[in-house]
Amino acid sequence: MGKPTGFMEYDRCENQRRPPLERICDWEELYVPAPDAVRFQQGARCMNCGVPFCQAGVQFEGKQLGCPLHNLIPEWNDMIMDGNWGHALARLLKTNNFPEFTGRVCPAFCEQACTCGLYDQPITVHDNERAIIEHAFETGAMKPRFTQHASGKNVAVVGSGPSGLAVADQLNHRGHSVTVIEKHPRAGGILTYGIPNMKLPKTVVQRRIELMTDEGVTFVTGLDAANPEIAQRLAREFDAVVLCCGSEEPRAIGVDTQNVKGVCYAMEFLHAAVDRERFGVTSSVPTARGRNVIIIGTGNTASDCVATCIRQGCESVTQLVRRGRDDYLAPDGSLPQDYAQEEAAAKFGHDPRVFSQSVASLQTDERGNLVSITTKTGDTFPCDLLIGATGFAGCRADVCEAFGVERDRTVKTEKGHFQTNIPHIFTAGDMHRGQSLVVHAIAEGRACAAEVDEFLMGYTNLR
Ligand SMILES: Cc1cc2nc3c(=O)[nH]c(=O)nc-3n(C[C@H](O)[C@H](O)[C@H](O)COP(=O)(O)OP(=O)(O)OC[C@H]3O[C@@H](n4cnc5c(N)ncnc54)[C@H](O)[C@@H]3O)c2cc1C
Numbered sequence: 001m002g003k004p005t006g007f008m009e010y011d012r013c014e015n016q017r018r019p020p021l022e023r024i025c026d027w028e029e030l031y032v033p034a035p036d037a038v039r040f041q042q043g044a045r046c047m048n049c050g051v052p053f054c055q056a057g058v059q060f061e062g063k064q065l066g067c068p069l070h071n072l073i074p075e076w077n078d079m080i081m082d083g084n085w086g087h088a089l090a091r092l093l094k095t096n097n098f099p100e101f102t103g104r105v106c107p108a109f110c111e112q113a114c115t116c117g118l119y120d121q122p123i124t125v126h127d128n129e130r131a132i133i134e135h136a137f138e139t140g141a142m143k144p145r146f147t148q149h150a151s152g153k154n155v156a157v158v159g160s161g162p163s164g165l166a167v168a169d170q171l172n173h174r175g176h177s178v179t180v181i182e183k184h185p186r187a188g189g190i191l192t193y194g195i196p197n198m199k200l201p202k203t204v205v206q207r208r209i210e211l212m213t214d215e216g217v218t219f220v221t222g223l224d225a226a227n228p229e230i231a232q233r234l235a236r237e238f239d240a241v242v243l244c245c246g247s248e249e250p251r252a253i254g255v256d257t258q259n260v261k262g263v264c265y266a267m268e269f270l271h272a273a274v275d276r277e278r279f280g281v282t283s284s285v286p287t288a289r290g291r292n293v294i295i296i297g298t299g300n301t302a303s304d305c306v307a308t309c310i311r312q313g314c315e316s317v318t319q320l321v322r323r324g325r326d327d328y329l330a331p332d333g334s335l336p337q338d339y340a341q342e343e344a345a346a347k348f349g350h351d352p353r354v355f356s357q358s359v360a361s362l363q364t365d366e367r368g369n370l371v372s373i374t375t376k377t378g379d380t381f382p383c384d385l386l387i388g389a390t391g392f393a394g395c396r397a398d399v400c401e402a403f404g405v406e407r408d409r410t411v412k413t414e415k416g417h418f419q420t421n422i423p424h425i426f427t428a429g430d431m432h433r434g435q436s437l438v439v440h441a442i443a444e445g446r447a448c449a450a451e452v453d454e455f456l457m458g459y460t461n462l463r
């Protein structure tokens, strides 16, 4: 695979982020894709290592080793090197329904497992993946694909995040009639209403929904399946129902916020920001404009809040991190910054993170407006917007109760399976696995679709 000497001839060249002070002035994509000539060389770096750990996709000592989708990475690296985009696309779509999402937001477990990375820089698998699929959309190669035979079975998928979309895509191409039910006005789940546009443009999500619609998937938006009547109707009228409702229950901030104005959870804040900025929808959730913002937490969600606050024109933004700074240091002793921390440092002159701090109490004015917070170490920070990005406690109870499926934090199934206590109701994604990543949601959706197919037909060719 690749060019036998490619890894010695060419250096790793990643897609570059636009300069922080430029990109905080808009909501457009962070990364500028490298030209094809660079991409061919990056494909050529793949070193034919014999055992491609990149595509292994196993858990090893509690860590993910390689791509959870088992993407056929060395094969498509080879095809990229030859400029054989058509073949590369065919091999990529064999294992990944939505490379345009993972090629933008996946943490690239493949690269962490790349043999070339043992002594040098890993192959740019993540960027190569994005290049294949974007090339396909640009050249019209991503045409609707239709299935020859209809199975006569119908399936309802509740929730249109990446897991629900993957289930729907797999079952639709298998010949089942698929209807996706979504409570929000637009499909996409966190891809649409959580991850900001600069990381994942909403046009990219919409493009996929339109393609799936053209291929025969029906999307019904604005319908909340937690309503018991709707749930029972779905359970009655469909041969199988798949619950992909995500992990929406936020973990509590840890202080009493009742009657305090100026406190919200990350998902409310990010949802309102996308609604305002992309879809022209107003919201009662405050913007960060002119405010001193404190964000509690780390990880993708907290960072997306930091970057959104900066673009909304906040006065200041601080990230309170419970653990100590040492926990985040790279092996060389440096403190890595993600895109949002880089932007905050460029705009305000310092990293937004304050370590070993958590909120102890909130102070308000006489009208209940938040004015400052005090931490457990006794420090006080001015604050008129507090955003909790403290993670998710699990799936919502209402939708589980409406369908009568058993749950604790997530919906209960046998280990490694997706069928709930009700035989024709299945579950996948964060609702099943707990808060996770887009690549895991797609992997869950694919595996769940195979189980549903087997349930409906007595056998499956989706594995
Ligand atoms: C802010 C943020 C940033 C993230 N950034 C990244 C990242 O950079 N990289 C990455 O890999 N992962 C990221 N993640 C995680 C990733 O987005 C999730 O793991 C993934 O979206 C889970 O997919 P899902 O389909 O299981 O659920 P979701 O995407 O949560 O979708 C669930 C869908 O179900 C719908 N729904 C819920 N209840 C009902 C109901 N009663 N009736 C009808 N519809 C219902 C919801 O409206 C939603 O559309 C991020 C998460 C967040 C919150």
Ligand code: SF4
Pocket: 066, 067, 068, 069, 070, 071, 073, 096, 102, 103, 106, 107, 108, 109, 110, 111, 125, 126, 129, 439
């Ligand atoms: S989905 Fe993620 S882990 Fe798999 S090849 Fe793409 S970037 Fe790598």
